[in-house]
Amino acid sequence: MAAHIEVRNLRKVFQFGSSKRGLLALSEVNFAIKPGEFVCILGPSGCGKSTILNILGGLDATYEGEVLVDGVSLSSTPSQKRRIGYIFQEPRLLPWRSVLRNITFALESVGHPRSAARETAQSFINLVGLTGFEHHYPYQLSGGMQQRTSIARAFAVDPDILYMDEPFSSLDEITARSLREELLEIWRKTHKTILFVTHNSMEATFLSDRIFLMTRRPGRIYEEVTVDLPRPRALDDPRLFALNNRIVTNFLSTIGELRGARGA
């Protein structure tokens, strides 16, 4: 099957001010994701995993290397033609708009007519279980409900790809668990391609088809793990634990070695 997203030799240097020397954030990142696949990028904080999402999501246009979506280079695709859903670590809702109007904001932005937008928004509010909260303002909702709204917003625009940047890391574990399960449920129904960034290895193991493991700065994908477990998965499945342990051990040895070699 042709790759949905293909990243070749992605390299990113952050320039500060006018100084010539920059900070190498990503070096030689290569990967390919198939349509409908759920892939996690797992790495320690500061390894550049969010930077990859920013580039793929079109928020950062200064990079070296190539990003292809459906075989077409990202830099040559006009932004209006991209249809993505982005879920950030914080809900990033517009505080002056109700739940419903936060979702219609996204729908109208991508070109839905106003009346159709309301209907679509309502159906996605129902999907994430916020029925009855359409007219609440974000400050009246709990953190989990705010993140639900942001998930509804991202799926509502019917994106080709969903980018998620540690969306559950600021929630308590109980809320995060139920949101993970709901996310998988929505993914099963819609079969979107999802690229999910996290530093939580258990989360990555539970959610994904494949996991890309990243090193510390300069960030690079050093290993790829296929999670060959049937769905729906149970959190207390011993095979999940075993795989998670393997990933953690692998991580500690690789990153620990790097750290030792650097003497940091």
Added chain:
Amino acid sequence: MRADVREAAGAHLEIVETQAMARSTVIMGRSLAKVASAILIVLVWWLLALTLSPDVLPGPLPTFRVFWNNLITGQLHTHFFATMIRVGLGFLFAMLLGILAGTIMGLYQRVELVADLWVMVALTIPGLCYTFLSFMWFGLNEAAAIIAISITVFPSITINMWEGVKDIDSRLIDMSKTFQASPLRRFFQVIIPQILPYILAASRFGLGLIWKVTVLIELIGMGDGVGYMLNFWFQVYDMRQVLAWTLFFTIIMLVIELGILKQVENRIFAWRPRIKV
């Protein structure tokens, strides 16, 4: 969706509704307390006036009679109207200038680096000095008065706007970019709503300041207006008139502040959690 989540959501809804009900009861109670305090103050005034000579403190009733007389002879309208025009135009120019300067300072760090000192200087110079300078440069006329009013008030509006523009949340702008929101939509639906609270705060603050400056300016160099009348009655030492004009002016100010600006604010900012102070 699973039942436990729905239940939790329902419980949350109830809490929000109960909070809203409790809030409206509290607001009712507060306005009652305010009315009661107003009655109490008039009562204290009346009692004090009984013990003092009318030249020092006339009672509420004589003061009100003078006020009523001013109203039916038309004296009040003429001078009030003159003052309102100065306040209105001064406010308009101060807002335009302040919003422009504040926005530029918030957007461009280089401008901010140089301008912040001068905004502080402009803020420190007393309104009286601007008034004298303006009258000496442009003569004792309406334009000079309005210039003085605008210049006195614009620095504080600038500072408010500057803060507001610096506070724009770039994360929300990023969010709108991921949904391909057009620049126009981004400006009107993401940026402007973030600055609006600052514009409103600036105008409330500016208006409060402008009343005081205008009265002072009228006293110094104008032949009509509320400030002129206050000074006139002060010269002939008529305490009832001085009190009547002060009272009238204060009531008008309060009506504009509480009756208009506060209501606009409440309506526009229903989305903000109320912070109890």
